[in-house]
Amino acid sequence: MTTPTPRPMRLAVSPRTAEILRRCYRGEQSADVLERALRMLAQADGHLTPDGRIRTAREAAR
Helix, strand or coil: CCCCCCCCCCCCCCHHHHHHHHHHCCCCCHHHHHHHHHHHHHHHCCCECCCCCECCHHHHHC
C-alpha cells in the first residue's frame, strides 16, 4: 500500500509578501520561492535534520 500524497495547500500572502515576491523574485514561481524560504527557516529553527527530514519529537528532545 502506498502513502497518499498530501494535497498542496493554497496560501494567502500579505500585500507586503506579494510585493517582495513580485519585485525581488521576478521570473521565479512564487511557490518555489516560498518553499525555499520555509525550508531555510525550518532548518534555522532546528525543525529539520541536516539531510532535510522533519525532526521527530524524540530527535528534538536529544
